[in-house]
Amino acid sequence: MDFTTVTETWGLAASPEQVAMAYARYKLAGDLADGKRVLEVGCGSGMGLAYLQQRASQVVGGDRTLTLLQAARDRLDSLALVCLDAHELPFSSSSFDVVLMLEMVYYLSQPERAFAECRRVLRPGGKLLVCLPNRNRPGFNRSPLSVHYPDVPELVGWFESCGFRVRVYAGFHGFNASKRAAAVTLLRRLAVRWRLIPKSMMGKAILKRLIYRRMAILGEIRDGMAPLEKLVELDRAAPAAAGYKNLYAIGSLPPILT
Numbered sequence: 205m206d207f208t209t210v211t212e213t214w215g216l217a218a219s220p221e222q223v224a225m226a227y228a229r230y231k232l233a234g235d236l237a238d239g240k241r242v243l244e245v246g247c248g249s250g251m252g253l254a255y256l257q258q259r260a261s262q263v264v265g266g267d268r269t270l271t272l273l274q275a276a277r278d279r280l281d282s283l284a285l286v287c288l289d290a291h292e293l294p295f296s297s298s299s300f301d302v303v304l305m306l307e308m309v310y311y312l313s314q315p316e317r318a319f320a321e322c323r324r325v326l327r328p329g330g331k332l333l334v335c336l337p338n339r340n341r342p343g344f345n346r347s348p349l350s351v352h353y354p355d356v357p358e359l360v361g362w363f364e365s366c367g368f369r370v371r372v373y374a375g376f377h378g379f380n381a382s383k384r385a386a387a388v389t390l391l392r393r394l395a396v397r398w399r400l401i402p403k404s405m406m407g408k409a410i411l412k413r414l415i416y417r418r419m420a421i422l423g424e425i426r427d428g429m430a431p432l433e434k435l436v437e438l439d440r441a442a443p444a445a446a447g448y449k450n451l452y453a454i455g456s457l458p459p460i461l462t
Contacts, residue, residue, distance in 0.1 A: 207269045207311065210347050211248040214275060216422045221376065223420045224430035225450060226251070228375055229306050229335045231432060232452060234259045236331050240301035243325065245290045245318075246308030250276025253283050255425040260302075266293075279424075290318040298327045305334045310350045315362055323366040323457065332368060332455040334359065340446045342378055356438060356445060359453050368455030373435040374448035 230252040237260040247265035257263045266288040303322045339353040363370035
């Protein structure tokens, strides 16, 4: 399956919030990556790989769509890029310290199998970072190629079934007091209800140009590119996190696997 049309790519127009979301997930990933061997599963066109390389001892980017890997190669000719399937990673056991699955887990047909593969390639004490949209947020719109968006209990279950200790965070609260933000939120909800949101990233970019006064261009992730969102750790007793747009989960393996 080709995921080019639903993936953020170089030079695509984006809203300020979209840029801030990209920075938030890669800043979190970078904090985990310091001095580590890192694998990004579903790296897309590779906009975060150079940022990770600045902090990690080694970075490997993997994706199943060759056109996206070629876009990454055109920009990042010194990085290791691999065509792969998340359900069957082409690496030896205990090869990495950190594995990233950023904005891609909802495309997996067998997420439990992919989580098990991440566990296999991680060393003792390794970490797995997953981030995704919160399906319980107002105005949620699923990607046309998506399979399933887990809620917090499902996400926790996938981690724990593979032996991870997991903490879940949320970011980008939907409330904003400005009249313009409220109007944009209302337009989005109406567009979702009437199925007017385009299916491709390119189509969404065109629609956003009609809604937002200021637009940015997607490119290489760098520190300070947007205000850094403060993430809030979730209480499992209130799993819906309905007011937040994104979920972030960090799973940690024990120092010695059992």
